[in-house]
Amino acid sequence: MTAYADERTELARRAPYIKGRSLWIDARRRLFRNKAAVAGMTILGTIAAIAVAVPFFWPYTYDAINYGLVNCAPDWWPDTSVMCNAGGWHIFGMDSVGRDLFVRVLYGARVSLAIGLVATLVSLLIGVSYGAIAGFVGGRLDEVMMRFVDVLYSLPYLFLVIILMVVFNRNFFLLFVAIGAVEWLTMSRIVRGQTLSIKQKEFIEAARAAGVGTGTTIRRHIVPNVLGPVVVYVTLTIPTVILAESFLSFLGLGIQEPLTSWGVLISEGAAQMESAPWMLIFPAGFMAVTLFCFNFIGDGLRDALDPKDR
């Protein structure tokens, strides 16, 4: 009878490779086969690289004002009825106080991406540890901890951020922390849910039966297995944070001049939309493309890490 039942064993025995493919390697392969995700990563990488490098090669600085060129269009602007053309390397035109828009858009990218990353990191740190502890310890502690999250969920959170910003006079650092501190709620729920479901898996019980301690179990079994959904959620949190910052900037509560962010640039651009549309188009375009990229990467990661969903 072995002739039939053991066929799969035989097939595996004949397989040329011995090195196993881990789930991460599998996921990476699937991710790189996803064209939208790869495009997203490439574009995002390019934007980030230029944003970092721009002060080293661009002829203009973000705060240099040229009063002669206020509200001037870039040279190549097709609409000839504009007041003036900026000339030189002002390829995105000028803003309403006569600063080079290209360098400002990329400085905006620096700020917006930084806020996205830092705030997400804050939410990641709080959310993962909080959720993992609540989920793994369980029982009363879990109940109390999650009850607390529920309470915070019914806070009109953006209102609190607004109050915070008003109160602390638009402190740049606090902005990061405030947004991150409201975004951790969802993260902790996701991590707790994942932890709970993994905790019930038999391999956790097997670890206990094998005499593995609690700390080692969390480190060796729980954390690596929660990582997948967390990574996906992180890529989806960054755009949310960037949007939240831009809302605040729009209400005049975000970054302060002369520093800038996409939110600030867009709200300035929206005010000048009729006379100088490039002031809206470029920052809005950059922001939309970036958010698109994050969403594509997030979707790609989800499909790659959770292949049943195809």
Added chain:
Amino acid sequence: MGQPILQVRNLNVRFKTPDGEVHAVKNLDLDIGEGECLGVVGESGSGKSQLFLAIAGLLASNGRATGSVKFRGREILNLRQSQLNQLRGSKITMIFQDPLTSLTPHMTIGSQIVESLRVHQRVPYVEARRRTIEILELVRIPEAAKRMNQYPHQLSGGMRQRVMIAMATACGPDLLIADEPTTALDVTVQAQILDIMRDLKKEIKTAIVMVSHDMGVIAGMADNVQVMREGRIVEAGTVDQIFYAPRHGYTKALLDAMPRIDRPIRAGHVALAPPSTIGAEQRLLDVEDLRVHFPIKIESFPFRRTKLVRAVDGVSFSLREGETLGIVGETGCGKSTLARAVLNLLPRTCGVVVWCGRNLTGIADPAMRKLRKEFQIVFQDPLASLDPRMTVGESISEPLRSLRPELNAEEVRGEVRAIMEKVGLDPAWINRYPHEFSGGQNQRVGIARAMIVRPKLIVCDEAVSALDVSIQSQIVDLILALQSEFRMSLLFISHDLSVVRQVAHRVMVLYMGRVVELADRHTIYEDPRHPYTRELIAAVPLPDPRAERAKPRVALSGDLPSPLDSRAQLSFLKSKMIDDPDAEQYRPQLIEVAPGHFVAEHDPVRTVIGEQEPRRRAATSRG
């Protein structure tokens, strides 16, 4: 046989997946005659389910079927949905494996049957309701008019599958396809469902296709049998031909792999080693009055109440060195909880566990961890019991790393390679991941992990239940071989009485958290005393058509009662039952009827089986 009602010619089913094309059904031909009952048997991945989904036009969106399927001479393969819908649900109907997920959760069972009648027969609503009640009564659903208004989750598994059958027979089909209709059910419930289907076959003269992996189920139902393997039919014939004169090697292998409750010792398989006589009085494990109770919150007005589920309620047994104790029972009887409580993986409510003369109650954590070297566990689901992000080598070595920290990396690797060889795995696979292996191979990894610290006791918690029969028999052989080599003791937990008969020296039957009978392997199967044990054994389908035909009809109906109902434990001792679901009930005592043969107190068998009403009532109160 006359004109076949279904004629399949050259059918191919292919699935496009990201990892390439899967050819699930290959050039298949099939005929089903009027009123015939055809059994289709095959293991997982044989394409048997996809074959019939393709016929009914229900393939997943990435699947394509080619070839020809004629129903009463009319081509139906890849027919437009709207035309297919005139046949589906009226002339061709289906019953699926998992009745819980196969019924729409937010619709009452009545409305799900009514809508079928209304769409196909265009009867008025009141008439459809009346007919639905009739059909539900036909599949022996008690209080059908009341049940109509219940949701699927309020019914037990057996009741749900009856609803599925009622739905499939409502419009008087010419062909009923049952895809593993009893696989998700307990053995006693399975017997009832099969009984209902046999009655229907006689009454409505529908052609039935019975798809199953279980040769026993096929033997009891089918007139003709087709054996499928890897998308092809390897052998076809009448049921007697297939079972008594199989020609194809695969059919023979399948029949040989089936564990038989009526034949504990089989040629060509590893036999159970006798328990060691040396130190026979040396008791490895002593369990005394073990109880595990869980509080469950119940919604009631105005405040929530907690009720106790007595998962394990006063179990005592002992185990000697080299001995295997089989623990048998149906879903919810507490067998897995018992095992975990013995191993200190779950807190015990009360009771004493003595391991080699040492009381494990209140033992400190570090001392317990040291003791873990001596007992290990093998789980049911081979894939779920391995961390998907660890290589099998890491999984196997995990107990070594925490229980024998004195070993260095090289020694650990040596041990892992040695044990892998022992359990029939190529040591070269040490760096592979569980998802690259089959279920049987992963179970070997699980066994290797348990064996690597050379424990004195291994608990097998349904360790072979999730495997195909052919793999199952290999794993059983492996466990028996390892036991005769290393002489460890086993607690072998299973719902499958046939397997237990093959591997256990003694067998303990659990019902609602309590022992109802405990005896050695031969006595319990040949001379069962407790009515529940008798019922369990009678319900096991035999892969032997003549024996199945000769078998008496099942006596009991209804389902297992709710574990929240304290009356449940006294289902077989009604004379002492207090009719209040919350009352503290009488505890039946175990009586030694012969040396080593213990039976729980029960009412005379005749009264228990004659009187069925309270069990039905208990089932009604479920959910």
Added chain:
Amino acid sequence: MVSYAIRRGLGAIPTLLIIVTLAFFMMRIAPGGPFDSQRRLPPEIEHNIKAAYNLDKPVYEQYLMYMGRLVRGDLGPSFKNKDFTVTELIADGLPVSARLGLSAMIIAIFLGITLGTVAALNQNGGIDFGVMSLAMVGITIPTFVTAPILTLILGVYGLKLFGMDITLPVGGWNGGALANMVLPVTVLALPQIAIVSRLVRGSMVEVLRSNYVRTARAKGLPNRLVVLRHALRAALLPLVSYLGPAIAGLLTGSLVVETIFGIPGIGRYFVLGALNRDYTLVMGVVICYAIFIILLNLLADLLYAALDPRVRYER
């Protein structure tokens, strides 16, 4: 269910308490107060004003007094809008904001479910791709970009439709006239339509693959019945859980929209109040929003249970 609702209602009280406390002290630790202005007031007058509003007392005493009045349903006088109590201001602004938000939500739910279902039924097809690309655009472009663009198209240039020139008012409320509602409601609804349709598509795709939908198809039910009767209800469950956060999203959106279109809703009061340190007004708006969020969350949970008979009330 009634007991569940009552228990949830009682459970909301500590939540509200925390919110009020948090908001109260956050406002107070701020440097500056409502009566700091460019020109310095004579000390006596300043003292008198502060005494009139009890601002001269220690913070904890102010807190207790505020809570005491709150229990009696009194939100106090507005510091900046003299002659008005906070209750009056909210009674003024809330109906406007509510009308705006509810209209947007109803449109978003209706359109989102339709688009999401259609996309799921054509999974991986052209329609699916189109709807999902639009949804992505809707999610990534913030309201303060769509608002000026739509204003430009519909308000400034105008639209020629059936030979009629349609030019919408670009701002103001005008007592809630339909023409004044179109732009703000559209802007508010767009991102929500996008999110709802993505959500519904995702869950619908999953439900369409479920065993019971297969059973419904095996029963030979027409496609319309399979989708509407068997699949849709389960596919809406994630949407119902999303309703709570959705309302929060709508509120932040309405802050921006009310500011852009100059609509006298409570969102505007809030922004102005926060900037002016009008303590009582800000507190009043926060409490009002919190009650709304709690109530709507409760409603969403009850709705969830109504849609899914398996749910038992927990927590």
